[in-house]
Amino acid sequence: MTSDALAISGLDCFYGEVQVLHGVSLRLRRGEVLCVLGRNGAGKTTLLKTIMGLVPARAGSVRLGEGELTALAPHQVPKAGVAYVPQGRRLFAEMSVAENIEIGLMARGKGVAVRDAVLDLFPVLRERLRQRSGTLSGGEQQMLAMARALCLEPDVLLLDEPTEGLMPSMIAKIRDAVAALRGRGVSTILVEQRVDAVLPVADRVLFIENGRSRETVDVEALRSDRGLVQRYVGVG
Incomplete structure (x- = not known):
């Protein structure tokens, strides 16, 4: 059995004829918090929507454990074990x-x-x-x-900008909740812009640039080399 909760390989997707994701790949380990960082427009939200089937993939694979998600309709993905909290909460x-x-x-x-x-x-x-x-x-x-x-009692939780517009005390509570979910065995992909908000809770960080997955690093490596954040996100 794979040790990955979610495995994405060679993911391409388009809005009309405009390609947004170019061969994106990632692995989310079981019980891990993986933060996805990148500039605005890098493709972070599109990645989450593609996992959920809301944006169809033209190429590539999204596997939840041993099951393939790309063949599922959007309403079937939550039933398979993936929950999504979109930006703006809805x-x-x-x-x-x-x-x-x-x-x-x-x-x-x-x-x-x-x-x-x-x-x-x-x-x-x-x-x-x-x-x-x-x-x-x-x-x-x-x-x-x-x-x-x-x-939904998901195996995988997708969070898109959960700290956006929140005061520091609320950011801390959201962060604590994510950490508690990790303790319950939930694997989380966390899309964020606030680097300091996610460093205390993330296990690894994936950088996306222009719709491409660039580097995945352990959070400790990121703490010692903030130049990666400057390169891919544009802040120190």
Whole structure:
């Protein structure tokens, strides 16, 4: 059995006739947090959408364990074990916290035990179950978006810019949640722009440039050579 939770090889994808991903490859180990860094427009979000089947791959392979994902329709990918929290969260703003969570539970027929386990990870949401999700703070909305995704009990979690627009205290809570998920055996791909927000929680970092996977380094190597961040992200 492979030790990889997710393996991507030679992934090409297009928007119309414009190629966005060029032979992207990566390996996500079981129980690992892999951060994907790159400049705006490098293809990070497109990579996550392609894993989910929302953008079709014209070439390449996306394997979850021993199963191939590229042949699946988008609605089948979450059932296979991959959950996605997109940039902007996309909650049902007029619905309550409890109703948003219930949608996640219904997607894979999960029950009260799963809901309780998810709320244990985000205890503040227990206090907000009747509150309309659109009235939550930005950090609380991010927690709810993650909670809804985790109701699928995924093997792999995809997070797109989860700390965007959040104050430092909320960034720390999101980071703690990601670390706790690693402890539960969930493998995470974390797309971020805030380098310092992810270094404390990432195991490895993949740099993407112009739709191509360039280098994958251990986070300790990145701490000792911040020139890689300057080269691929443009910040020190």
